[in-house]
Amino acid sequence: MSAKGRIADPPRTIVEFPHPSQPSSRLLVPREHGSWGIWLLPLISGGVVGYVSGPGSEATPAVWFCLAALCAFLIYQPLEILLGFSILKARSPQQERIALLWVMALAIVAACSVLELIRLQRALVLLFGLAALLCFGVRTMLGCSRTLRVPKQFIGALGLTSTAAGAYYATAGRIDRTALVLWLASWLFAVSQIEYVQLRLHTAHVRLRRQKARYCLEVCFLHLLIMGSAIAAGLAGAAPLALGLAFVPAIVRLAASIARPWRPLDLHILGFSELFQGVLFNTLLVAAFLVRI
Numbered sequence: 001m002s003a004k005g006r007i008a009d010p011p012r013t014i015v016e017f018p019h020p021s022q023p024s025s026r027l028l029v030p031r032e033h034g035s036w037g038i039w040l041l042p043l044i045s046g047g048v049v050g051y052v053s054g055p056g057s058e059a060t061p062a063v064w065f066c067l068a069a070l071c072a073f074l075i076y077q078p079l080e081i082l083l084g085f086s087i088l089k090a091r092s093p094q095q096e097r098i099a100l101l102w103v104m105a106l107a108i109v110a111a112c113s114v115l116e117l118i119r120l121q122r123a124l125v126l127l128f129g130l131a132a133l134l135c136f137g138v139r140t141m142l143g144c145s146r147t148l149r150v151p152k153q154f155i156g157a158l159g160l161t162s163t164a165a166g167a168y169y170a171t172a173g174r175i176d177r178t179a180l181v182l183w184l185a186s187w188l189f190a191v192s193q194i195e196y197v198q199l200r201l202h203t204a205h206v207r208l209r210r211q212k213a214r215y216c217l218e219v220c221f222l223h224l225l226i227m228g229s230a231i232a233a234g235l236a237g238a239a240p241l242a243l244g245l246a247f248v249p250a251i252v253r254l255a256a257s258i259a260r261p262w263r264p265l266d267l268h269i270l271g272f273s274e275l276f277q278g279v280l281f282n283t284l285l286v287a288a289f290l291v292r293i
Helices: 024-028 033-051 060-083 093-119 125-141 146-160 162-172 177-202 209-215 217-235 241-259 267-292
Strands: none
Touching (some): 024 093, 033 177, 060 093, 060 125, 060 162, 093 125, 125 146, 125 162, 146 177, 177 217, 209 217, 209 241
16 A cells, blocks of 8 residues: 555566567478479479480489488588578577588488499589589578579579489480470479469459459560470471470460459469479470470
8 A cells, every 4th residue: 555545556566478489390301392293203204205305314313312402402401501591490499400410411321322423434424513503502602682583583583493414414414405395394384373372362352354464464475485485496307396295284374363253362272283283294294295205
């Protein structure tokens, strides 16, 4: 009680709830699920095309290349966190130690895989590793700005899809026009996927078809330009004639998204549908080269 006979207010206490602990697995495994398909599906396509491309192809180097590519893919996110370039942060010294040990273990496995590839006379695989490292270095230098998010995704996809050319070289034992076409086609499809997903996110609340079509003009032009370029490359003899057909399902998907009535965007359905699109594209891509062969 105070001197004036009033009951003094009890002291206020501030209750702070602890932040929920972040599981360490989220730091170690890339959380961008679409990136898994962007590197793995081209790797499979390049390996298949390389294996059936002619005499002298081997499956053993492809296995070692797959292991090296997997380690390189898994090492990027925890390394970015340790260097302080990621929006994800290690919230405790224990998580930092786990991330560091994870990076060291992956680096050792990747180095052993590369040494085995060199022993198998696949030393030029280092060129693809350097190209991917350069792409992710540039991507990291762009920082965490949301305004550069799409360009960063394009650059990252260029590095991820290098697995198409790398797997082809690992199995066929040579770097030729086919390897570069596989890489370029896989990257262009990844670019179209990134633009389509961004379009779906930006038009999630657009209900009118006419307004939705107006938003889609640039993405439609990009899809048509990519398919036209593939057809032109086929007519010029630089790529299989059927390569343009691999990009047709993406255009059909885009047209269907414009024509159908509005419905709430379900990110899980969008993710699975894009995975299906990736599988379909790479199947048609392999078929185009097999028909040519």
